[in-house]
Amino acid sequence: ETGVTQTPRHLVMGMTNKKSLKCEQHLGHNAMYWYKQSAKKPLELMFVYSLEERVENNSVPSRFSPECPNSSHLFLHLHTLQPEDSALYLCASSQHGTGVTGELFFGEGSRLTVL
Amino acid sequence: KNQVEQSPQSLIILEGKNCTLQCNYTVSPFSNLRWYKQDTGRGPVSLTIMTFSENTKSNGRYTATLDADTKQSSLHITASQLSDSASYICVVILYGNNRLAFGKGNQVVVIP
Numbered sequence: 001e002t003g004v005t006q007t008p009r010h011l012v013m014g015m016t017n018k019k020s021l022k023c024e025q026h027l028g029h030n031a032m033y034w035y036k037q038s039a040k041k042p043l044e045l046m047f048v049y050s051l052e053e054r055v056e057n058n059s060v061p062s063r064f065s066p067e068c069p070n071s072s073h074l075f076l077h078l079h080t081l082q083p084e085d086s087a088l089y090l091c092a093s094s095q096h097g098t099g100v101t102g103e104l105f106f107g108e109g110s111r112l113t114v115l
Numbered sequence: 116k117n118q119v120e121q122s123p124q125s126l127i128i129l130e131g132k133n134c135t136l137q138c139n140y141t142v143s144p145f146s147n148l149r150w151y152k153q154d155t156g157r158g159p160v161s162l163t164i165m166t167f168s169e170n171t172k173s174n175g176r177y178t179a180t181l182d183a184d185t186k187q188s189s190l191h192i193t194a195s196q197l198s199d200s201a202s203y204i205c206v207v208i209l210y211g212n213n214r215l216a217f218g219k220g221n222q223v224v225v226i227p
Contacts, residue, residue: 002158042119042217043159043204090158103149104215106158 003027006091006107013081014115021076021110023091031096032074033104034066037088049074050096081114088112118142119218121205127224128195136221138188138205146210150179150190153202153220162190162203195225 004025013019025032034046048056049068063085065077074091088109094102119140128134140148147166151159163172163179165188171180176193192199202220209216 002160004158006158040219042219045215092158103161103164104159106151106160108158109156111156 002105002107004091004093004105004107006110008110009108010111012113012115013078015081018079020078021089023074023107025072025093027093027105029093029095030071031094032068033092034074034076035090035092037090043090083114086112086114118216119205119207121218121221123221125222127226130195130197130225130227132195134192134195134223136190136203138218140186140207140216142207142209142216144210146208146213148181148188149206151204151206153204159204197225197227199223200225
């Protein structure tokens with residue numbers, strides 16, 4: 001148990017569906033992240049929220065829409081996805097100080113399959 | 116070309132044997148280097164964190180080394196167990212902007 005909980009663990013959706021991934025952290029951290037992990041590729045940073053404000057968006061397609069209502073919760077809203085978006089989506093949190101990236105604590109991931 | 120290269124890509128070892136995983140990086144300057152273990156279907160879990168001034172750090176049967184001059188790190192697993200079967204990911208944190216550069220991982224399979 002890492003203190004970061006992701007739901008659902010598995011999701012299958014069609015290209016016209018709308019779904020959301022949820023992440024909750026119980027560690028009191030002030031930064032949360034979404035990463036995409038595809039087979040045989042390094043983790044790709046998608047979004048970073050620090051103190052509930054989005055500080056980085058790594059040129060992610062608009063079909064992915066993040067939401068961070070408070071420091072403990074992070075969502076990734078999905079719509080009109082493509083089959084190549086099938087991957088493991090990992091949420092992480094850290095305690096972000098001035099100029100310091102704290103240790104990342106990852107959730108178990110949401111395995112997404114787009115048909 | 117990825118800034119963090121790991122080798123071997125995959126490795127099969129007998130239970131009880133030792134193995135060493137390599138991480139070469141090109142990012143500079145860096146703040147610290149981390150090794151994560153990721154079990155199949157799970158999220159990565161931190162094993163070690165080393166700053167540029169540290170040469171070695173241990174976590175149980177895992178020992179990480181760092182040579183900042185040659186920009187190489189290694190993760191040594193001693194007396195491997197079946198539970199060591201996982202992907203081991205090397206991560207380099209850039210100094211200044213704190214961006215993370217991830218390797219693709221070393222896939223280790225321990226067989227009885």
